Amino acid sequence: MFKLLLIEDDLSLFTEIKDRLNQWSYDVYGISDFSRVMQDFSEVKPDLVIIDIQLPKFDGFHWCRMIRSHSNVPIIFLSSRDHPTDMVMSMQLGADDFVQKPFHFDVLIAKIQAILRRVYNYSTEQVHLKTWCGAAVDYERNSVTNDQGTVELTKNEMFILKLLIEQKNKIVSRDKLINSLWDDKRFISDNTLTVNVNRLRKRLEDIGLGRFIETKVGQGYVALEEETL
Incomplete structure (x- = not known):
């Protein structure tokens, strides 16, 4: 319960x-x-x-x-x-x-x-760890760690990051993110997703990764790998 x-x-x-x-x-x-x-x-x-x-x-x-x-x-x-x-x-x-x-x-x-x-x-999936841009992304602990330190993410922030890095270098549409995060998007404003992504990007900036979450205007967001920049 x-x-x-x-x-x-x-x-x-x-x-x-x-x-x-x-x-x-x-x-x-x-x-x-x-x-x-x-x-x-x-x-x-x-x-x-x-x-x-x-x-x-x-x-x-x-x-x-x-x-x-x-x-x-x-x-x-x-x-x-x-x-x-x-x-x-x-x-x-x-x-x-x-x-x-x-x-x-x-x-x-x-x-x-x-x-x-x-x-x-x-978080019960078999794979809890993912490597992205030289950082260890721990889905279970909601943390991202690299040589600059560790940042703790909220559940929503980690869920967004997970969706993006599982499709790295590919655009994930705003609709897909909204539908994955909130079951009934009728009650969610488009600005809610923007706020969540911006907050995620700001947290990642603390360890030098904020720039790897890129906004594609009118389309969605993409998680870039470091070597593609």
Whole structure:
């Protein structure tokens, strides 16, 4: 049974979501004190976090930063705020998805299932390591290592990188990336993919690999091998 941490201060909504998720055999935990979210996070050790933006004490962005500083656990934002910058901010902070309130519960379930399948199934493949541009890409540990150091990636970032390097030197279309990352692309803006790829590229820049993820305008992205440049 997967453990989900639901960081939501609206008690009636929390109860409704928890009851519905329990019906799908998810074990749902809440927050006992909104000034001590990280303590509950450490105790629960969730497989996925669902977090509202507007919370007592500190907002969801603050707690997303705190969680990301300790863990790559998948995070879904759940918020009534509909400004595009909220979605962009959530993705820049490392969230895996964004669901706007009010929402259809089937949409939330679909997103949860898609993320859990992606995060906890693909790393069971026999091949965990891949060499790319002189770096060791560890699919299981979500890390990329070369002589300049090691960078840790989020689940989404590693999934994007995996798709690209498995098709190295070939363009992977935006549609293919979106369909692979999110089961139902009707609820995903094109900008969401751009934010995720840009964040991946920025992380890779720390070890000198950012330039090897190239944008093909109007087509998609390509992971280049060093010797082709």
